[in-house]
Amino acid sequence: MTDLADLTTPFSPTWCPGCGNLSLWTAFKNATVLENWDNSNTVLVAGIGCHGHILNFIKLTSFETLHGRPIPVATGIKTVNPRLNIFVFTGDGDCLGEGGNHFLHACRRNENLTIIIHNNGVYALTTGQTSPTSEKGYQSKSTPAGNTDTPLSPLALAITAGATFVAREYVGDINNLTNTIIKANQHEGIAIIEALQPCVTFNKKLTHTFFRDNCYRLGKDYNSADKLVAYNKSLEFGIKKIPLGVFYEV
Numbered sequence: 001m002t003d004l005a006d007l008t009t010p011f012s013p014t015w016c017p018g019c020g021n022l023s024l025w026t027a028f029k030n031a032t033v034l035e036n037w038d039n040s041n042t043v044l045v046a047g048i049g050c051h052g053h054i055l056n057f058i059k060l061t062s063f064e065t066l067h068g069r070p071i072p073v074a075t076g077i078k079t080v081n082p083r084l085n086i087f088v089f090t091g092d093g094d095c096l097g098e099g100g101n102h103f104l105h106a107c108r109r110n111e112n113l114t115i116i117i118h119n120n121g122v123y124a125l126t127t128g129q130t131s132p133t134s135e136k137g138y139q140s141k142s143t144p145a146g147n148t149d150t151p152l153s154p155l156a157l158a159i160t161a162g163a164t165f166v167a168r169e170y171v172g173d174i175n176n177l178t179n180t181i182i183k184a185n186q187h188e189g190i191a192i193i194e195a196l197q198p199c200v201t202f203n204k205k206l207t208h209t210f211f212r213d214n215c216y217r218l219g220k221d222y223n224s225a226d227k228l229v230a231y232n233k234s235l236e237f238g239i240k241k242i243p244l245g246v247f248y249e250v
């Protein structure tokens with residue numbers, strides 16, 4: 001039996017008060033306790049960024065990689081020991097910027113990994129530069145006159161590249177995030193969760209209030225086996241139009 005005390009490390013979280021990583025951390029620990037994940041069956045891998053600090057606060061076997069490289073390292077671990085559950089924690093910058101190539105090909109190969117993208121729309125650890133998911137016009141230290149690039153949709157990219165489980169959750173909804181992490185891990189093949197994770201210090205647009213006001217859950221009549229429907233849904237993002245739930249599962 002794994003219980004919360006087993007997951008405690010000597011380190012207290014260093015994330016800013018209100019950071020979305022705190023709820024994601026809670027959801028992951030809850031899933032770990034519910035599913036009895038421990039060092040006999042599970043390995044965590046993360047990239048470099050605020051998201052990567054999660055490894056310091058969960059007492060499970062972990063590997064912090066170079067920036068953008070958690071997916072190839074996780075793939076290597078899975079190849080050597082396919083019995084293990086491998087969780088990848090990665091930032092939007094880490095996964096879609098530096099690691100974009102790895103993300104694409106892991107989806108294409110349908111690697112049996114559970115990947116949680118902490119999407120806060122910025123490179124947070126390096127103090128809030130524009131990332132591949134920042135909206136057009138977004139002003140930051142790296143784009144003071146506004147971002148001229150079109151943002152990537154991690155979910156649309158995953159579906160197009162061949163991922164077989166694709167979901168989105170808002171980290172403030174801890175119960176649904178916990179359930180989706182469990183479902184994703186039970187899936188045979190690659191499972192991608194985009195976790196909407198407010199960076200309260202550097203992103204004043206993608207805030208907890210913004211997500212609470214504008215997210216809705218995919219309904220019971222939603223067909224998650226239809227790739228085209230899932231693709232179209234994954235492009236929906238805006239005022240009152242941020243779907244949450246399992247977009248695609250085959």
Ligand SMILES: Cc1ncc(C[n+]2csc(CCOP(=O)(O)OP(=O)(O)O)c2C)c(N)n1
Pocket residue numbers: 047048049050051052067090091092093094095098118120122123124125126131
């Ligand atoms: C190859 C390389 N380029 C740049 C950096 C500097 N760097 C460290 S963390 C980081 C940003 C991390 O952003 P993201 O992946 O979105 O994670 P977050 O901090 O938002 O969780 C950058 C650019 C680095 N460590 N290695």
Ligand code: SF4
Pocket residue numbers: 014015016018019020021050051120124125198199200201202
């Ligand atoms: S800088 Fe942003 S992402 Fe990093 S700990 Fe602070 S609130 Fe969280």
